[in-house]
Amino acid sequence: MLRVEKISHSFKNGNEVTPVLNDINFSVKKGEMVALLGSSGSGKSTLLNLMAGLMKPSDGHIYIADQDIVKLSENKLSVFRRKHIGFIFQAYELITSLTVRENVELPLVFQSLSPRIRKQKALALLESVGIPDKAELFPSQLSGGQQQRVSIARSLITEPSVIFADEPTGNLDSKTENEIISILLQLNKTMNTTFIVVTHDAEVAQQMQRIFTLHDGSLVTEQQIAATAEPQGGEML
Numbered sequence: 001m002l003r004v005e006k007i008s009h010s011f012k013n014g015n016e017v018t019p020v021l022n023d024i025n026f027s028v029k030k031g032e033m034v035a036l037l038g039s040s041g042s043g044k045s046t047l048l049n050l051m052a053g054l055m056k057p058s059d060g061h062i063y064i065a066d067q068d069i070v071k072l073s074e075n076k077l078s079v080f081r082r083k084h085i086g087f088i089f090q091a092y093e094l095i096t097s098l099t100v101r102e103n104v105e106l107p108l109v110f111q112s113l114s115p116r117i118r119k120q121k122a123l124a125l126l127e128s129v130g131i132p133d134k135a136e137l138f139p140s141q142l143s144g145g146q147q148q149r150v151s152i153a154r155s156l157i158t159e160p161s162v163i164f165a166d167e168p169t170g171n172l173d174s175k176t177e178n179e180i181i182s183i184l185l186q187l188n189k190t191m192n193t194t195f196i197v198v199t200h201d202a203e204v205a206q207q208m209q210r211i212f213t214l215h216d217g218s219l220v221t222e223q224q225i226a227a228t229a230e231p232q233g234g235e236m237l
């Protein structure tokens with residue numbers, strides 16, 4: 001489903017070259033939920049942004065749904081991303097002038113669906129992330145945890161092949177963090193969505209099926225979690 005092959009990346013600013021990722025190789029199966037763990041500056045966000053097609057690597061290949069996204073032109077890549085890739089940001093990145101429901105519907109604007117079907121899909125997803133009653137409010141009227149639920153619903157609405165999440169609980173307190181992780185685990189189970197979740201919290205990582213650990217731009221360990229632990233705390237959906 002997702003295969004990263006010999007990925008290396010350096011940032012270049014003028015004459016200065018900063019090597020960030022060094023020969024990364026791994027693959028993720030459909031329906032897997034994987035944590036990308038590592039200390040600050042180890043290259044987690046860089047790797048995630050490369051896999052999500054937000055930038056091109058210096059070297060290597062990234063296959064998603066059998067397509068090497070590194071080879072795609074900018075136009076083809078943006079069409080591919082709309083269809084296959086979802087993204088959840090640490091700071092939610094919702095559009096403040098749109099309602100919660102309109103934010104969730106937004107990725108569907110490029111699809112020829114009737115407004116009624118779009119609305120139905122958005123409301124169903126808001127239900128599955130536990131905030132059906134917030135649909136007609138604006139993001140500023142929601143708590144951080146609720147805004148992240150909206151952003152999760154938005155990432156799911158196109159039924160992407162894979163969803164990348166960059167520290168999705170980084171701005172939240174630990175109780176809300178547990179709730180959000182519970183939602184992601186539940187969606188992974190019920191919708192068979194593939195998730196790659198960046199975190200620097202080992203406890204969060206332990207709740208997923210596998211953990212990849214980055215250190216100074218290299219993949220140092222790949223750990224299989226025996227049985228996915230039941231998420232602690234957080235109310236269920």
Ligand SMILES: Nc1ncnc2c1ncn2[C@@H]1O[C@H](COP(=O)(O)OP(=O)(O)OP(=O)(O)O)[C@@H](O)[C@H]1O
Nearest residue numbers: 011018020038039040041042043044045046047200
């Ligand atoms: N645009 C850029 N230009 C130059 N160097 C960069 C750029 N973006 C990131 N870096 C460097 O790449 C390294 C990895 O950064 P990255 O953001 O991937 O780390 P991270 O593991 O996500 O860290 P954090 O946990 O703090 O988010 C850092 O040393 C950073 O300074």
Ligand SMILES: [Mg+2]
Nearest residue numbers: 044045046166
């Ligand atoms: Mg980061």
